[in-house]
Amino acid sequence: MALKIKAKEATAIINSLSGGVVPRIGVQHITVGRKLEIEAFTTALDDVKNGHSMVKFWIGDFGSGKSFMLHLLNTVATKQKFVVANADFTPDNRLYSNDGKAVALYSAIMDNVAIQTKPEGGALPTLLDKWIEQVVAKTAQLNNIPVTEIRSEKYFNLIQGNIMQTVNEVTETGGFDFGVVVIKYYEGYIKNDEYLRRSALKWLKGEYRTKTEARQDLGVREIINDLNYYDMLKNFGRLFVSMGYSGFMINLDEAINLYKISTANMRAKNYEKILTIFNDCFQGKVSNLFINFAGTKDFLENERRGLFSYDALKTRLETNKFETAEHRDLAQPVIKLVPLNHNEIFVLLKKLKEIFDTNYSININISEGDIHLFMEEMFNKPGADEFLTPREVIRDFLNILSILRQNPQADKASLISDIEISDERPEESILDSIEEL
Numbered sequence: 001m002a003l004k005i006k007a008k009e010a011t012a013i014i015n016s017l018s019g020g021v022v023p024r025i026g027v028q029h030i031t032v033g034r035k036l037e038i039e040a041f042t043t044a045l046d047d048v049k050n051g052h053s054m055v056k057f058w059i060g061d062f063g064s065g066k067s068f069m070l071h072l073l074n075t076v077a078t079k080q081k082f083v084v085a086n087a088d089f090t091p092d093n094r095l096y097s098n099d100g101k102a103v104a105l106y107s108a109i110m111d112n113v114a115i116q117t118k119p120e121g122g123a124l125p126t127l128l129d130k131w132i133e134q135v136v137a138k139t140a141q142l143n144n145i146p147v148t149e150i151r152s153e154k155y156f157n158l159i160q161g162n163i164m165q166t167v168n169e170v171t172e173t174g175g176f177d178f179g180v181v182v183i184k185y186y187e188g189y190i191k192n193d194e195y196l197r198r199s200a201l202k203w204l205k206g207e208y209r210t211k212t213e214a215r216q217d218l219g220v221r222e223i224i225n226d227l228n229y230y231d232m233l234k235n236f237g238r239l240f241v242s243m244g245y246s247g248f249m250i251n252l253d254e255a256i257n258l259y260k261i262s263t264a265n266m267r268a269k270n271y272e273k274i275l276t277i278f279n280d281c282f283q284g285k286v287s288n289l290f291i292n293f294a295g296t297k298d299f300l301e302n303e304r305r306g307l308f309s310y311d312a313l314k315t316r317l318e319t320n321k322f323e324t325a326e327h328r329d330l331a332q333p334v335i336k337l338v339p340l341n342h343n344e345i346f347v348l349l350k351k352l353k354e355i356f357d358t359n360y361s362i363n364i365n366i367s368e369g370d371i372h373l374f375m376e377e378m379f380n381k382p383g384a385d386e387f388l389t390p391r392e393v394i395r396d397f398l399n400i401l402s403i404l405r406q407n408p409q410a411d412k413a414s415l416i417s418d419i420e421i422s423d424e425r426p427e428e429s430i431l432d433s434i435e436e437l
Contacts, residue, residue, distance in 0.1 A: 003354050005029050010359040017352070018398045020391055022067045024120050028075050030351050033344035034065075037337070040330035041073060045080055045290070049246045053281035053289040057307075057317065059300050060337035065390060066294040069337060070251040073292060077249045078116040082290070083127065083240045084249045085109045089257040095273040096266070097226050103206045106229035109250055110205040110236075125201060131243050132186050135162050151190055159186065170238035177220045178204075178235055184218050206232070230277070237289045247288035255295030259305050271310040278316060278333070300334065340390055342379070346371060348390075349397050356401050364404050366412065374400070374416050 009026030016023035017030075031038075044054050060066045074084045087093065087108035094101045112121040139162045140150040149155070160183050167179035181203045188197030199217040206224035208214040214223045224232050237248035261267040274293070280286045300317065301308050308314040319336075320329040340348070349371050357363050378393055400415050 003029065003351070003358065005355060005358060007359070010355050013352075013355050014359045014398065017394050018402070020395055022071050024071065027068060027071045029355065030348060031072055032348045032351070033338075033340045034069065034072065036328070036330060037069070037335060038072070038076060040335070042076060042080075043331075045077060045082070045246075048082075048249075048288055048290045049080070051287045052284070053286050054291070055278050055281045055333055056290075056292045057300060057334045058292060058294045058337060059297055059334055060294075061296060061339075062389065064337050064339055066337060067253050070253055070292060070294055073249070073251065074114065074119070077290070078114065078119060081116070081244075081246045082249045083113060083115055083123070083245050083247070084251070085113045086121075086251045086253065087112060088254040089252060090254065091257060091260075094258060094261070094270055095277075096269040100209070100226065102226040103224060103229050105252075106224065106233065107206045109233070115245075124205065127240065127243070128182070128185055128201075128204075129189065131239065132163070132182075132189060134243060135159065135166060138162065156187075156190070166242065167239075170242050171235040172231065175235070177222045178232070180220050181218055230273075234286050234289065237286070241288045247290060249290040249292070251292045251294070253294045255293050255299045259295070259299045259302065267305065268310060271307060271313055274307070275310070275312050275316075278313070297336075342375060345390065345393060346375060348394070349375070352394065352397060353401065356398065356405075360405055362405060364401050365408075366401065366404070370412060370416070371397075373413075377416050 005026065009023075009029065012023040013026045013030060041056075044056070048054050058066050058069050070086060074086065077084050087105055089105070092101055093105040093108055095105065096102055110124055113124045113127065114121045115123045115127065117123075118126055136150055136159055137147065139145070139155070139159050140147050143158065145155060150159070163183050163186060164179045167182055168175055171178050181200050185197055185200035185204070188194065188200060196217075202208060203214055203218055203220070203223065206229060208217075208223040211221065211223055214220055222228075233248070233250065240248050258267065258270050261270065277291055281289060281291065299306050303309050303314075307317060317334050319334060320332050323329045323332075325338075350368065353364065353366055353371070374397060375393075378396065400412070403410055403415060404412060
């Protein structure tokens with residue numbers, strides 16, 4: 001049965017995976033071996049739709065598919081009418097700081113807001129425009145004003161009042177300034193004042209660095225900063241739900257960068273922020289919010305630098321003691337990603353070959369037997385058991401397909417036999433392994 005895939009998705013998959021990164025769209029076409037995880041996630045989504053909140057930790061070795069899993073979660077969630085956002089922890093992006101690194105994470109989140117019609121991110125202006133149109137239509141209906149006249153300047157104050165009323169209903173901390181900025185956005189929207197609209201968007205995305213600059217542009221006294229950004233995320237979550245969306249899901253990848261924070265006190269402050277988010281979600285202090293963290297086993301279990309170094313988190317995140325390889329508990333906060341088995345990798349490579357052919361309108365001369373030969377060569381190399389990752393298998397396979405596409409006369413058996421295995425783990429992972437020895 002031929003694979004049904006859009007040309008844009010096929011190109012994104014081949015280009016991204018060839019570069020060793022996860023495609024932002026189309027991941028559902030290359031999903032294998034994650035049926036149980038997706039079923040558990042879908043059940044959790046239903047709970048969040050019904051007003052609960054959730055935190056999940058997706059734990060796996062380097063290259064085991066954590067980032068892929070988060071992108072797959074996005075696809076599932078947007079189909080169920082969630083607003084989603086992805087951001088990576090980096091040395092300059094974290095949950096707690098006093099020098100702008102926390103608000104930098106917030107800005108990255110808001111920059112990557114996505115919905116089903118804009119899956120690649122940048123959807124915040126679309127959402128704001130949609131919400132404003134809803135308020136305008138409601139104002140017209142409640143006051144028996146023709147839709148063709150409601151945008152007249154004489155009704156501006158009426159709409160302004162309704163915007164502020166709606167904002168007050170969905171916000172807690174920082175609601176007044178949030179409302180003022182949204183009104184400024186509306187003013188720019190109605191008057192076609194692009195500078196005012198961009199300034200309001202800049203504030204909402206946490207990109208103002210001084211209160212003086214924000215006051216000059218928008219007349220507000222406060223800005224989004226390291227201390228209040230989490231409240232703003234919760235405000236946006238409630239706003240999205242008021243618009244008719246199911247909830248707000250935030251995916252935070254590369255959590256190993258919290259583990260790498262050199263100062264013990266700063267690491268603890270970041271872990272304390274995770275604890276706050278965890279408690280808020282599971283104690284019902286916030287609704288319709290789903291936050292996913294992706295990290296390595298060290299990030300979770302290392303008792304010197306990982307989450308388990310923080311006792312309050314360790315007690316919440318320890319694995320169900322009755323769980324076994326055969327009987328897994330996918331309802332617990334921590335989900336450990338089991339590596340794909342050889343059969344699943346074979347199915348994945350078959351799918352990739354078909355997508356590659358579709359993308360280039362070609363039929364590369366690679367049979368199922370060739371794929372088996374490729375896998376035998378990869379997995380029988382010295383060191384494969386220790387540090388071969390699905391990422392490297394996929395990239396090498398696509399590289400061979402690329403050579404054969406451009407050089408049809410090349411000997412595929414020779415290309416396969418020339419495969420070499422290298423240790424792609426980050427230096428820190430290698431050092432941690434040495435320390436454990």
